[in-house]
Amino acid sequence: MLNSYDIIIIGAGPAGATFARIAEKSQKILLIDGSSDGKPCGGLLAPDAQKALACFDLTLPREVLVDPQIFSVRTIDLKTKQQRWYQRLYINVDRKKFDNWLVSLSPFNVTKEKGICFKIQKENDGYIVTYKNSSGETINAYGKNLIGADGANSIVRRSFFPKLHTRQYVAIQQWFEEEREIAKPFYSCIFDADTTDCCSWSISKDGYIIFGGAFAPKNCRSIFENQKEKLIKFGFPLNNPVKTEACMVLRPNSLKSFCCGGDGIFLIGEAAGFISPSSLEGISYAINSAVMLNNALLSDKKDKHKEYKRATKSLRLKLIVKNLKCPLMYDPYLRKIIMKSGFSSIEIYQK
Numbered sequence: 001m002l003n004s005y006d007i008i009i010i011g012a013g014p015a016g017a018t019f020a021r022i023a024e025k026s027q028k029i030l031l032i033d034g035s036s037d038g039k040p041c042g043g044l045l046a047p048d049a050q051k052a053l054a055c056f057d058l059t060l061p062r063e064v065l066v067d068p069q070i071f072s073v074r075t076i077d078l079k080t081k082q083q084r085w086y087q088r089l090y091i092n093v094d095r096k097k098f099d100n101w102l103v104s105l106s107p108f109n110v111t112k113e114k115g116i117c118f119k120i121q122k123e124n125d126g127y128i129v130t131y132k133n134s135s136g137e138t139i140n141a142y143g144k145n146l147i148g149a150d151g152a153n154s155i156v157r158r159s160f161f162p163k164l165h166t167r168q169y170v171a172i173q174q175w176f177e178e179e180r181e182i183a184k185p186f187y188s189c190i191f192d193a194d195t196t197d198c199c200s201w202s203i204s205k206d207g208y209i210i211f212g213g214a215f216a217p218k219n220c221r222s223i224f225e226n227q228k229e230k231l232i233k234f235g236f237p238l239n240n241p242v243k244t245e246a247c248m249v250l251r252p253n254s255l256k257s258f259c260c261g262g263d264g265i266f267l268i269g270e271a272a273g274f275i276s277p278s279s280l281e282g283i284s285y286a287i288n289s290a291v292m293l294n295n296a297l298l299s300d301k302k303d304k305h306k307e308y309k310r311a312t313k314s315l316r317l318k319l320i321v322k323n324l325k326c327p328l329m330y331d332p333y334l335r336k337i338i339m340k341s342g343f344s345s346i347e348i349y350q351k
């Protein structure tokens with residue numbers, strides 16, 4: 001028997017979980033997610049993400065937080081060997097627990113399914129979604145509307161809107177056990193023009209150091225190792241990884257990098273291209289686009305697609321402005337001047 005829903009959401013990251021939580025309770029919703037290990041992520045809630053949560057008057061449970069909390073970022077340019085520290089007001093979280101917590105807030109009208117969607121077909125006025133559930137069974141479900149909240153490599157976007165013009169990177173992260181006796185936890189942002197035109201990072205998290213970076217797809221793994229070697233020489237304790245993870249990450253650079261959907265399909269979060277091209281911060285855009293879609297669907301406007309596109313104009317403009325600011329961070333020459341000047345950096349008394 002084919003189960004029928006008003007809305008099927010594919011992906012229960014911050015975008016999908018937020019939409020499921022706030023959507024009208026009269027809607028019968030299916031929320032499908034295939035993740036078992038959690039999404040590779042730095043797990044830092046930037047001020048914009050904190051504001052997005054604050055707008056719901058939500059408080060973060062302690063179990064979601066990890067040790068330590070972070071006040072500064074050590075910024076390193078591997079080519080010029082320059083270093084500066086900048087104040088940052090992030091909240092350091094366990095990303096898997098954060099996502100699980102958001103999903104746990106879904107109300108009674110949301111059916112949650114563990115499963116990987118591998119086929120979507122247009123059928124009459126809706127869509128048939130085919131997924132493999134956690135017992136290995138193939139299930140078909142019918143949805144009048146479909147929400148693609150399935151992240152950078154969205155099957156919804158690839159199936160129906162394949163002409164998205166955006167830069168795609170491979171994000172690779174490795175986890176290392178911290179030697180507790182000598183550990184001095186910190187957060188760093190690393191630039192290395194020889195290996196990537198994007199950035200890398202290291203973050204201490206509950207006794208581990210995560211080192212990750214975003215690289216152009218070609219030879220990304222060997223380039224990652226190359227950069228890691230440089231950091232080991234720089235004194236980073238990055239030997240004997242206990243876990244390696246990778247996924248695609250988008251980096252929008254023009255208005256053509258965004259797609260809100262069409263014909264009964266709505267894209268939210270990174271599936272729509274909403275992620276900062278400068279910092280790769282995406283959680284706030286995921287939450288905010290889910291809110292904007294919900295408002296569009298609740299509005300009295302007849303054309304919900306037009307209304308959602310209109311509502312997300314502010315997100316697109318914000319991301320385009322961030323893209324225009326990118327050269328200040330990513331152009332090696334400009335970065336050298338800015339880091340040398342010490343502009344907006346803080347002084348560290350004991351390094």
Ligand SMILES: Cc1cc2nc3c(=O)[nH]c(=O)nc-3n(C[C@H](O)[C@H](O)[C@H](O)COP(=O)(O)OP(=O)(O)OC[C@H]3O[C@@H](n4cnc5c(N)ncnc54)[C@H](O)[C@@H]3O)c2cc1C
Binds near residue numbers: 035150152269
């Ligand atoms: C390495 C890395 C580090 C990052 N660090 C940060 C950070 O510290 N702070 C920050 O704000 N942003 C960070 N980002 C960006 C941020 O993770 C994303 O922009 C954000 O998670 C997007 O949320 P989303 O809900 O749109 O998609 P996602 O969080 O990607 O969620 C998509 C969900 O869809 C599911 N899914 C995908 N395909 C299918 C399918 N076929 N069937 C079923 N389920 C499916 C996935 O399992 C996943 O749970 C980072 C990104 C990367 C790659």
